[in-house]
Amino acid sequence: MIRSGELARNPLAITSKVLDVLGGRTMIGYDVGCSFDGTIVRSSLGKRFLELLCRMCVNAFHGYSHEYLCQVKYHPNYIKGLGLEDFETMERIFSHSNQLAPVIRYATAYRRRVLIDILFQQWDAEKYVNLGKMLYDNYRQALAIIKEQTIALEGAMQSMGLTEDDLERFALEERTYLETLGKETSQDLHEIAYVEKLQELRAVTTQLARTNRQFLADAPQLTFLPPHSGPTDYETETSRTRKLETNRRYLEERKKTLSLEVIELEVNLGVATRWQPSDANYVRVARYIATRAYQKALSNLQRLVVQRLFELHKMNLAQTGYRMRRNIAKNMQTRSRAIRNAINAYNTAAAALDPPRPKLDWTTISHYHFLEEVEILSDTRADIREKPWVQPAVRETLRIARRLARAHEELERVQVEARRVHTHIRDEDQLFAQVEKTLSSSRNPIYGAVRDYTTRRRAANARILVSLKKLYKLPEFAGERTPGVRAGTASVPNDNVPPNLDDLARTESLAVEEEEGDDRVGDDDEDEDVQDQISALADFVGSLGV
Structure with a gap:
């Protein structure tokens, strides 16, 4: 790379x-x-x-x-x-590994690789120890989202008279609109091609009739011509006649080709009677062809403006973090340059219309905040300002509904993963006991190294079990609270927990409670310091007489 x-x-x-x-x-x-x-x-x-x-x-x-x-x-x-x-796991890994950069910058190639390997071994070990805590925190996070957002969603849906089916329909309409925004349908393209071929066929037919009249007028006739004095250029007359004949044959072939193409388009469009210039469909499509460049420029500008407004709405969300808003704003500046180019294309196409449309400038577009303010959208073929899903309140309701749906999915996923982890710990400890017994009885020299590894691994598993038991004690937990049976292994009792691992889990539980107690004390001290600083600041402002 x-x-x-x-x-x-x-x-x-x-x-x-x-x-x-x-x-x-x-x-x-x-x-x-x-x-x-x-x-x-x-x-x-x-x-x-x-x-x-x-x-x-x-x-x-x-x-x-x-x-x-x-x-x-x-x-x-x-x-x-x-x-x-x-x-975003890779971003977290990159951020964590950046701390190693000052250490390995001047190290040899060998030392650099060794330190990087040690860093990621430590990363893997820490993440494994915190696996149970991650599941516990994720479950509580999902429960908090459901508890807070369910009431807000029900209140919003009740006030606006919406149902879950309405929200699903709005989401589908939004996606369909965005996918087709600025694009011409196949029906439009076929109708445009049909009218263009009719216009070309009519023009070729008229030109052929005029050429035939001219050719017949130049044909030799048995008449007595008046006396002519001076030389006569027979080669020039013959060449002009040949060119006229060639042009006439070309127009006849072109007329036949166009007639076949028109018939083919009529079959595809289901046109029973050929459109005439006075027909409503012909007039509609001909008018659209005349304004096609304008409509394409307007549709492209509409697409950019609508996306900008939707993203500005996302930037104003209360739960959008500062870094996320800053990242969106940075990319919005890049997107705004595209809007400037689209405005220039729109003004060029608008000036070519009869009568010309009013021009737009960047200052006007950049200050739009709601779709109701975008008057240019009323001149497009797909005006969405009256659609319910573009209203800010409905869009916020859609966002909350999606967030709630993801939270419920998170609960189900954590319930599955918690049992998988529990089953793995139980099976792994049984494997450790079996391997240790075999190595000890055979007095294998690697027994000490294996024993050292299993001791550290059991301590990590005990810490995970502490978090899993905390998860099981939550009244909202709806999953299985016992380990299962791994596919491809013999069936074992679900409540079979190795005694040594159970004892370690009790010891780790006490250690975790002490750590959490220290964290709470630290948080209380921090809150008291903040309160003291606020009180001191209030006293200082009061002394200034403000």
């Missing part, structure tokens, strides 16, 4: 490995997953990728910098089944 850059072959190789190792239905997060999705489909991996029902998405933070249509299709918040996952 250092020599060649971020070529597509690198993520393609990673995707191939994922399909080989994981198989099955897989979701892959990538900061350019929207465009890379097409790259995979066009590659040799495309067939297997589609057969396994795999999908690409854009990680949450990077997704907010993509255009709004991309967010609707590829952002994790919009995809069913992803829960509250943000797909």
Whole structure:
């Protein structure tokens, strides 16, 4: 990558490995997953990728910098089944590994590799120890979202008279609108081609009739001509006649070709009677052809303005963090340059109309905040200002509904993963006991090393079990509270917990309670310090007489 850059072959190789190792239905997060999705489909991996029902998405933070249509299709918040996952694990790894850069900058190549390997071994160990805590925190986070947002969603839906079916329909309408925004339908293109062919056929027919009259007028006739004095240029007359004959034959062939093309279009469009210039459909399409350049420029400007307004609405959300708003604003500046270019194209097309449309400027467009303010949208073929799903209140309701749906999915996922982890810990400890017994009885020299590893691993598993038991004690927990049976293994009792691991879990539980107590004391001290600072600041302002 250092020599060649971020070529597509690198993520393609990673995707191939994922399909080989994981198989099955897989979701892959990538900061350019929207465009890379097409790259995979066009590659040799495309067939297997589609057969396994795999999908690409854009990680949450990077997704907010993509255009709004991309967010609707590829952002994790919009995809069913992803829960509250943000797909930013690699960004966290990069951020964590940056702390190693000052250490290895002047190290030898060998030391650099050793330190990087140690860093990620430590990373893996820490993440494994915190696995149970992560599941517990994720479950509580989902419960908090459901508790807070359910009341808000029910109140909003009741006040606006909406149902869940309405929200699903609004989301579908929004996606359909954004996918077709600025695009001409196949019906429009066929009608345009049909009228253009009719106009060309009519022009060729008229030109052919005029050529035939001219050709017949120049044909030799048996008449007595008046006396002519001076030389006569027979070659010039013959050449002009031949050119006239060639042009006449060309027009006849062109008329036949156009007639066949018109008939073919009439069959595709289901036109029983050929359109005439006075017909309503002919007039409608002819008027659209005359303003087509204007409509295309206007549709492109509409697409950019609508996406800008939707993203400005997202920037004003109370729960959008500062870094996310800053990232969106940075990309909005880039998007605004595209709007400037679209305005210039629109003004050029608007000036060519009869009568010309009024021009627009960047100052007017940049101050739009709501769709009701965009008067230019009323001149497009798809005016959405009266659609219910463009209203800010409805859009916020749609966002809350999506957030709630992802939270419920997170609960189900955590319940499954908690039992999988519990089962793994139980099976692993039984394996440890069996291996230790075998090595000890055979007096194998590696027994001490294995014993050292299993001791540390059991301590980590005990810490995970403490978090899992806290998860099981939540009154809202609806999953299984006992380990299961791993596929391909012999059936074992679900309540079979090794005694030594159970004792370690009790010891770790006491240690966790002490750590949490220290954290609470630290938080209380911090709150008291903040209160003291606020009181001191209030006293200082009061002394100034403000």
